[in-house]
Amino acid sequence: MPKDIKKIDNSPDEITVGNTGRFLLITILLTAALLIGLIANVNIGSVNIDRGKVAVLVWQGVKYWTLNLCTRGSYAQELSDVINSSVESRILFSIRLPRMLLAVLLGGALSISGYLLQVFFRNPIAGPFELGISSGAKMVVGITLIFIAKRVGNLSPLALILASFLGSILITCIVLLFSQKVSNMAMLLVIGIMVGYVCSAVTDFCITFADDHDIVNLTNWSMGSFSGSSWEHVATASVICLLGLISACLLSKPIGAYALGENYAKSMGINVKLFRLLLILLSSVLSACVTAFAGPISFIGIAVPHITRTLMKTSKPIFIIPTVFLCGAAFCVFCDLLARTLLAPSELKIGTITAVFGAPVVIYMMVKRNQLKEV
Amino acid sequence: MENYFEVEGLTVGYDKKPLIRDITFGIDKGSILTLIGPNGSGKSTILKTITGQLAPLGGRVAVEGDDVFFWTAKQFAQRFAVVLTERIKPELVTCAEIVAMGRYPYTDLFGRLTDEDKAAVANALRMVHAMDLANRDFSTLSDGQRQRILLARAICQDPEIIVLDEPTAYLDIRHKIELLDILRRMAREKQVTVIMSLHEIDLAMKISDNIICVKGESIKAFGTPQEIIDTCSIEELYEIKNGSYDTLFGSVELVKASGEPKIFIVAGGGYGIPFYRELQKRQIPFATGVLFSNDVDCQVARTLSDNVIVSPCFEPAGEEVYKKALDMMLKCSAVLDAGTPCGSFNEMNGRLLEAARDSGIPVLTSLDKGGIIEKEVQ
Numbered sequence: 041m042p043k044d045i046k047k048i049d050n051s052p053d054e055i056t057v058g059n060t061g062r063f064l065l066i067t068i069l070l071t072a073a074l075l076i077g078l079i080a081n082v083n084i085g086s087v088n089i090d091r092g093k094v095a096v097l098v099w100q101g102v103k104y105w106t107l108n109l110c111t112r113g114s115y116a117q118e119l120s121d122v123i124n125s126s127v128e129s130r131i132l133f134s135i136r137l138p139r140m141l142l143a144v145l146l147g148g149a150l151s152i153s154g155y156l157l158q159v160f161f162r163n164p165i166a167g168p169f170e171l172g173i174s175s176g177a178k179m180v181v182g183i184t185l186i187f188i189a190k191r192v193g194n195l196s197p198l199a200l201i202l203a204s205f206l207g208s209i210l211i212t213c214i215v216l217l218f219s220q221k222v223s224n225m226a227m228l229l230v231i232g233i234m235v236g237y238v239c240s241a242v243t244d245f246c247i248t249f250a251d252d253h254d255i256v257n258l259t260n261w262s263m264g265s266f267s268g269s270s271w272e273h274v275a276t277a278s279v280i281c282l283l284g285l286i287s288a289c290l291l292s293k294p295i296g297a298y299a300l301g302e303n304y305a306k307s308m309g310i311n312v313k314l315f316r317l318l319l320i321l322l323s324s325v326l327s328a329c330v331t332a333f334a335g336p337i338s339f340i341g342i343a344v345p346h347i348t349r350t351l352m353k354t355s356k357p358i359f360i361i362p363t364v365f366l367c368g369a370a371f372c373v374f375c376d377l378l379a380r381t382l383l384a385p386s387e388l389k390i391g392t393i394t395a396v397f398g399a400p401v402v403i404y405m406m407v408k409r410n411q412l413k414e415v
Numbered sequence: 416m417e418n419y420f421e422v423e424g425l426t427v428g429y430d431k432k433p434l435i436r437d438i439t440f441g442i443d444k445g446s447i448l449t450l451i452g453p454n455g456s457g458k459s460t461i462l463k464t465i466t467g468q469l470a471p472l473g474g475r476v477a478v479e480g481d482d483v484f485f486w487t488a489k490q491f492a493q494r495f496a497v498v499l500t501e502r503i504k505p506e507l508v509t510c511a512e513i514v515a516m517g518r519y520p521y522t523d524l525f526g527r528l529t530d531e532d533k534a535a536v537a538n539a540l541r542m543v544h545a546m547d548l549a550n551r552d553f554s555t556l557s558d559g560q561r562q563r564i565l566l567a568r569a570i571c572q573d574p575e576i577i578v579l580d581e582p583t584a585y586l587d588i589r590h591k592i593e594l595l596d597i598l599r600r601m602a603r604e605k606q607v608t609v610i611m612s613l614h615e616i617d618l619a620m621k622i623s624d625n626i627i628c629v630k631g632e633s634i635k636a637f638g639t640p641q642e643i644i645d646t647c648s649i650e651e652l653y654e655i656k657n658g659s660y661d662t663l664f665g666s667v668e669l670v671k672a673s674g675e676p677k678i679f680i681v682a683g684g685g686y687g688i689p690f691y692r693e694l695q696k697r698q699i700p701f702a703t704g705v706l707f708s709n710d711v712d713c714q715v716a717r718t719l720s721d722n723v724i725v726s727p728c729f730e731p732a733g734e735e736v737y738k739k740a741l742d743m744m745l746k747c748s749a750v751l752d753a754g755t756p757c758g759s760f761n762e763m764n765g766r767l768l769e770a771a772r773d774s775g776i777p778v779l780t781s782l783d784k785g786g787i788i789e790k791e792v793q
Contacts, residue, residue, distance in 0.1 A: 293526035297516050299505040306468050308519040309492030355507040358525055
C-alpha cells in the first residue's frame, strides 16, 4: 500500500513551466554585480574620484541634461558648467561615463548576438568572434575608415555600423555556406577562426597603408578596446542595442520552439526560413554595432550565454534573453575595468581579459560536450 | 466527399522527383491508419507531405473537404500535430516545457500560458502516464520516456489529426504496447484521427482500422487489416526471400534449412515447435508428421520444412497419410518423439514410433546439447 501512495506523491499537483523565483533571484544578483562594477568603474582610474562626489556630479549632470532636453536647450550653460567644473568632472563626463555605458550596452549586445547564433546552430559553441564574423566586420570597417573616410571626411557612427554590418553579413554567409558542408560544430568553429585570421590579415594589410595619425586609433580599435568612447557612440549604440534586445525578446517564443528542431518548429506553425533570417540579421546587427564602436571582442558572445544558462538552470528564452544581456553587461564592465587598471597607466586590450575568463569556459564546454558526444 | 480525411492522386517526392505517385485513399474521423512497407519505401515522405512539411508534387489532401495545402501554417498547427523520428536534444528544458510547446499555436506573442493551457499540459501528461516526469530535464530521460513526452506534446497541441513517424522505434515491447494503447484511446475517446508508420506489421494489424502498404512507385494496397491479410503478401511487400511471416499471428520464422530431411519429428498440438526452431538454429533439415491442418505445429512446420505430412482436420488421419509418413520416416536417420499424447485421431503417431523402434532407427525424446543429433544424422 505505501508503495502506491508514494508513486502518486511523486507527481506534482501543478505544472510549473519555468522557474520564476530563480529568474528573479539571478536577475537581482546580476543587477547588483553590474551596479558594483559601474561604481568601481567610475571611481577607479588614474584619478580616483570620491564616491560621494561622483554621485553629486552624476545627479546634477542627469538633472540638467534632462531639463535641457525638455526645455530645448535653455539649460545648456548649466550642463556645461557641471561638466567643466573640475578636472575630475571632465574625466567623469567625457571619459569614464561614456566608456562605462558603452561597455554595458556592447557587452549585453555581444552576448545577445552570440546567444542568437547559438539558437541558430542549435549548439552552444558559437559566437560572433569565434565564427569570424567580428573579424569580417572589422575588415570592412577598417577598409572604410582607411580608404573612404579619407575622401569623405568624418564618418558618422551609423555609417560605421553599416560598414560593420556589411562585413558581418558577408562572413556570416560564408560560414553558413560552410555549415552546409560540415555538420560538426567544432569543425565549423575551426573554419570560423581561420576565416577570422584571413580577415585580420586583410585588415592589417590595409592599416599599413593608412596615414600615420590614423594608425594609433586604428590599431587600438582593431584589437578591441572601449577607449575613445564618446557620447555620440553611446547614443547610437543605446538605440540599436535596446532595439536589438527588444526584438530578441519578441522572438523568444519561436526561439523556444526552434530548439525542438526545424521540423517540429514547422509543425507548430513557425515560418522557419523567415525565422532563421531574422535570427541572422539580428545577430549580425548587434555584433556589427559592437565591432563598429569597440572593435572585435572575443569570448563574451560564446561564454556569457553559457554562464547564464548554467546560472539559470533553464533555457527558457523569455527568461534567458534579458539575463544574458545583464550578464554580458556586467561581465564586460568588469573586464573593461581590469583592462584599464591592471597595468595602468598603459591599457590592455579588452580581448586579453575576456580571453582569460572566457576561454576556460569554452574549453570546459567543449570537453564536456565531447564526453557526451554532442559537439 | 464522403470521407473525413481524403487523399486524392497525391504524388510525393523530394526535389521535384516523384517518389510515389497517385496515392488515393479516404478514412473516417477517429480512425487509425497505418503505413507499412520496407525501409526507404517512402512512408516518411508521404507523412511529411500530408503534414505540409514537404511540398506535394500533385494531387490534393482534404480534411472535411477542405484542401489542406491552402491552409496557413497556423491553421495546420491547430489541426495537425506530429511526432517525428528525428531525435531531439534540447538542453536544460523540462518535460513540462516541452509539452507546453504544444500550445504554441494558441498562446500569445510571448508564449505565456493561461490556466487553460496549463490544464491542457497536465492532461496531456496524465494521458501518457508521465505526470511524474513533468519537472525532469528532458535530456535525462530514456527513449521510451522521451517518446511519451513527445506524444504528450502532440496531444497538447489539441489536434484533430495526429501524425506519427515510426513512433515505436527505440521502444521496448512494453512501451510499444503502452504507446499504441494511448493512441487507441485518443482515437476512441477524443475522435482524434491517427496516421502513422510502423515497422511492426503484427502491431499494425492489431491497432489499425486501415492499412496502406507502401512499396515502389505507388501504394500497393489500402484496406482494413483483414483485407490486407487476404490480398497482400507480406513476404512480397518486404521482399523476404527465405524467411517467412505469418500475417495472422504476426510471427516471424527465419530461413529454413535446405536439403534432404535428416530427422523425423513425431509431433502435434504445439509440442513440435520448440524442436523445429532448435533444428532451424542448427540448420538441420527435418521432416515432421502427422499433423492436422489446423494444428499450430503445422503452421510453424510449413515455414521451416518442406517435408510436412499433413492430414485434414476434424477427422482421424487415414492409412494413406500414415503410409506417406512411414516412407518419409524410414529415409531419416533418427526419429524424435516430441511428446504429443496419442489419442484416437492421431493413433498413427504411436504406430510410427513403434515402427521406428522395430526398424532400428534411434528414437530420441530430446535434442541434447553436445551434437548428439549431429552425430546421429551424419
